[in-house]
Every structure is written in C-alpha cells, then in structure tokens.
Amino acid sequence: MTEPQREFDIVLYGATGFVGKLTAQYLAKVGGPARIALAGRSVAKLRDVRESLGDAASGWELIEAEAGQPSTLNDMAARTRVVVATVGPYTKYGLPVVAACAAAGTDYADLTGETMFIRESADLFGKEAADNGARIVHSCGFDSIPSDLTVYALYKRALADGAGQLGETNFVLRGFAGGVSGGTAASMIEVMHTSSTDPEARRAMSDPYTLSTDRAAEPELGHQSDTPWRRGRDIAPELDGIWTGAFVMGATNSRIVRRSNALLDWAYGRSFRYSENMSVGSSVVAPVAAALGTAANAAVLGLGSRYFDKLPRSLVERVLPKPGTGPSERARENGHYTVETYTTTTSGARYRATMSQQGDPGYKATSVLLGECGLALALDRDALSDLRGVLTPATALGDALLARLPGAGVTMKTERL
Structure with a gap:
C-alpha cells in the first residue's frame, strides 16, 4: 500500500492538558527529526505550551481543532501520519477523532482505559480504518502497555524457545508509587456512568472477551476473574x-x-x-489488606455499575482529581512502577517478564510510553505489524516497542524460570 505524503509525522491533539503538556515536553526532548504539530481548541494556549518547550519546538505548527467541529478534526487528520490524542474522557470526546483518522487513513494512539469506548471504536470504525490502512491504537499509557507488552514478550520468548503456547498467565504489580491522574479519574466516571445507565454496556463489561474480534470464536475456559485475591505462591x-x-x-x-x-x-x-493482581506485601496484615482491597474493588465495580448514576455528580467529582491537574514535578519524578508477568506454557515451561520504569505511572511514565508509541508509528514504519484497524499496543507496535523502550529508560526483560 502506497502511503500518502503528509505535512506532519505527529500531531499531538490535546497538548494543553496536563498529560498533553508532559507528552509535548517528551517529544520536544527526544523527537529529533519528527515533524510535529500541536493541536487543540485554543491556539493561544497552544502557543503558551510551545513557548515553554524551548528551541526544539519553536518551529512546531499550531492547529485549531476540537471534537465539536468534525471538519477541523478531518483537516487535522489529513495533514499527518499520526494523531496522538490526550483529550479525555474518550467516551465523550474520542469518537470524532477516531472517525477522522479512520477516514483519512491516519494512524492514531491514545490513553483510554474506557472499555466500552474501545468496543464502540472497533464496531463503528474498525473496518473503515482497516480499509484505509489506518492503525487505531488504544491504551498506550500505563493503561495498558505494561500488561499488553509483557504478555507479548512472553509469547515471543516461548515461541523462540519452541516451548509451546501460553497457558495460565498472571500479571502482578510488584511496586508502585504515584497517584490517579485527573484524566484517569474522569474516564472512570464515564465508565461508571455508562454502566449504570446502559444495561447492555453493563453486561458487556462483565464479559472477559468483550473486546474480542470474534466473541463466538473465543474458547470456553470457565470463569475468569480479572482481579482475584491470592497468595503469591499460588x-x-x-x-x-x-x-x-x-x-x-x-x-x-x-x-x-x-x-x-x-x-x-x-x-x-x-x-x-x-488475570491481574497487585502485591500488598508479606506483613501479618497483608492477607487482610488483600481481601479488603479485592472486596472494595468488586463492590465499586459491581454496585457502581448499577447505582453510580444515582449519586450526585458534583459529589463524585469533588473527591476525585480534576482533569488537567496533576502532582508536582518532584512527585512525578519520584514515582515508579515494577510489574512481573508469569506464565506456564503448554509444554510446562515457566517464564517471567519484568517491566519497570521511573516516574509517576499516570503522568511522567505514561507520557513517555505514549510519546514512544507516537514516534514508533511515525518513524518505525518497517517495524510495525501488517495489521490495520482498531488494534492494541502489542499487535500494532509490539516489536517496535520492545526495541524502543529500553532507550527511553524502560527496563524490560524475559527469563525462563
């Protein structure tokens, strides 16, 4: 497929938001030869962002675009190879951007953690994106690259070793320091709102395969708990x-x-x-903490999916961080995470993939991951998969990210146990 010539390699849409600014800072630092533009509702605010980035971004163009004016999004998408979107909640603002990219054959990456938005994106625009050669890549931050990429790395390692396919596979968040971003909080509100007002969405959210490309073709493996409470040795x-x-x-x-x-x-x-878990340590209160945390999570997901919309919206928003806000630079720098993903293959071989990164997971680390995804889509075209349509980080960018992320300060390794 012959690629159309584009004016830009990357347009960062939502550059005036908190994570948008951090992503712009990262791209200004490492973007090198990439032709980059900033987009958003206010050119004046975009100009302020550009001026804060120093000489590396002084020539970046500013584009006025917003979700309420599809023609501006269509123009934006037609001018670039890749749109990197940080404007959430995506259920509210994301679909027009996906629509513009699918129509223009433009690659797209975002930070969404909103399952039903991804489902709707695939249902509405997956075929058009595939037909036009676009890669629509959702969840390119801390949600869900560590999960998706560690499993992909385990698959590649087992394949290379001739050790069979993956069987029981478990992600464990071993270490974490950071907070919930305002954008993530806003996305959580939208997810709960959708689930509590739409019974079909609530049913879909309970299906472990709700994002499958072919639900009927999925294997019947019995109950699968996404977040079980377990001893580590299990x-x-x-x-x-x-x-x-x-x-x-x-x-x-x-x-x-x-x-x-x-x-x-x-x-x-x-x-x-x-399945996914987080470590709560080995103290005498650890089993109680694990049980209470798991019960609280189940209650929030279960009761929240039914009754969330009955709560005053202003009360909920008051106790959560606001979109566009975030921690101090010191807090962002001091954050970190480490994940370990374990698998046992069909031949009985056991492997572990470990991924770690310095920086608050929801802010600094996420801006690095998103920036690298945008750069991979724009500059590493030969390393990308042949798949098109609505994809995941692993299926669109897996090999490119495994090669890129170590240079971005992300530690990634697989080992046979």
Whole structure:
C-alpha cells in the first residue's frame, strides 16, 4: 500500500492538558527529526505550551481543532501520519477523532482505559480504518502497555524457545508509587456512568472477551476473574510469602490483552488464561489488606455499575482529581512502577517478564510510553505489524516497542524460570 505524503509525522491533539503538556515536553526532548504539530481548541494556549518547550519546538505548527467541529478534526487528520490524542474522557470526546483518522487513513494512539469506548471504536470504525490502512491504537499509557507488552514478550520468548503456547498467565504489580491522574479519574466516571445507565454496556463489561474480534470464536475456559485475591505462591513459587489483591485497572487491561490474542489469531494459545493482581506485601496484615482491597474493588465495580448514576455528580467529582491537574514535578519524578508477568506454557515451561520504569505511572511514565508509541508509528514504519484497524499496543507496535523502550529508560526483560 502506497502511503500518502503528509505535512506532519505527529500531531499531538490535546497538548494543553496536563498529560498533553508532559507528552509535548517528551517529544520536544527526544523527537529529533519528527515533524510535529500541536493541536487543540485554543491556539493561544497552544502557543503558551510551545513557548515553554524551548528551541526544539519553536518551529512546531499550531492547529485549531476540537471534537465539536468534525471538519477541523478531518483537516487535522489529513495533514499527518499520526494523531496522538490526550483529550479525555474518550467516551465523550474520542469518537470524532477516531472517525477522522479512520477516514483519512491516519494512524492514531491514545490513553483510554474506557472499555466500552474501545468496543464502540472497533464496531463503528474498525473496518473503515482497516480499509484505509489506518492503525487505531488504544491504551498506550500505563493503561495498558505494561500488561499488553509483557504478555507479548512472553509469547515471543516461548515461541523462540519452541516451548509451546501460553497457558495460565498472571500479571502482578510488584511496586508502585504515584497517584490517579485527573484524566484517569474522569474516564472512570464515564465508565461508571455508562454502566449504570446502559444495561447492555453493563453486561458487556462483565464479559472477559468483550473486546474480542470474534466473541463466538473465543474458547470456553470457565470463569475468569480479572482481579482475584491470592497468595503469591499460588501464582508462582517466586512469590512465596506475599499476598496479592485486586488491581483497579485489571478489568480494562485484561480485556486489552485478550483482544491482542484474538487479533493475533489466538497465537498466545486457545487455553490462554489471564488475570491481574497487585502485591500488598508479606506483613501479618497483608492477607487482610488483600481481601479488603479485592472486596472494595468488586463492590465499586459491581454496585457502581448499577447505582453510580444515582449519586450526585458534583459529589463524585469533588473527591476525585480534576482533569488537567496533576502532582508536582518532584512527585512525578519520584514515582515508579515494577510489574512481573508469569506464565506456564503448554509444554510446562515457566517464564517471567519484568517491566519497570521511573516516574509517576499516570503522568511522567505514561507520557513517555505514549510519546514512544507516537514516534514508533511515525518513524518505525518497517517495524510495525501488517495489521490495520482498531488494534492494541502489542499487535500494532509490539516489536517496535520492545526495541524502543529500553532507550527511553524502560527496563524490560524475559527469563525462563
């Protein structure tokens, strides 16, 4: 397929938001030869952002575009190879941007953790995007790259070793320091609002394969808990002595990982089972903390999906961080995360993939991951997969990210246990 000539390599849409500014800073630092433009509702605010970035961004063009004016989005998408979108909640603002990119054959990356937005994106624009050669890549931040990429790395390692397909696979958040971003909080509100007002959405959210490319083709593996409460040793001998509980983003991340398996024609395996946990340590109160955390998560997801919309919206928004806000630079720098994903293959071989990164996961780390996804889509075209349509980070960018991320300060390794 011959690629059309474009004026820009990357347009960062939503550059005046908190994570948008951090992503712009990262691109100004490492973007090198990429032709970059900033887009958003206010050219004046975009100009302020550009001026804060120094000489590296002084020549970046500013584009006025907003979700309420589709013609501006169409023009934006037609001018660039890639749109990197940080404007959320995506359920509210994202679909017009996806529509513009699908129509123009423009690649797209975002930070969404909103499962039903991804489902709607695929249903409405997946075929058009594929027909026009566009890669629509959702969940390119801390949600859900560590989940998606560690499983992909395990698949690649087992394949290279001839060790069979992946079976029981478990993600464990081993270390974490940071907060919930305002954008993530706003996305959580939209997810709960949709679930509590739409019974069909609530049913879909309870289906572990709701993001599958072909639900009828998925294997019937019985109940799969996205966030079980378990002793570490029940996951892997290396975790003996610790307790694990629910990880709040497990429900979203697990569906992305299962979509990757389906997009790859179930290459991970027909008996692939996946769940996510977070470590709560090994103290005497750890099992209680794990149980309470898991119960609280289940209550929020279960009761919230039914009754959230009955709560005063202003009350909910008052206790959560506001979109466009975030922690101090010192807090962002001091944040970090480490994840370990364990798998046992169909031949009985055991592997572990470890991924770690410095920086607040929801802010600094996420801006690095999103920036690298945008750069990979724009500059590493030969390393990308041949798939088109609504994709996942692993299926669109897996090999490119495995090559790129170490240079961005992300530690990634796989080992046979």
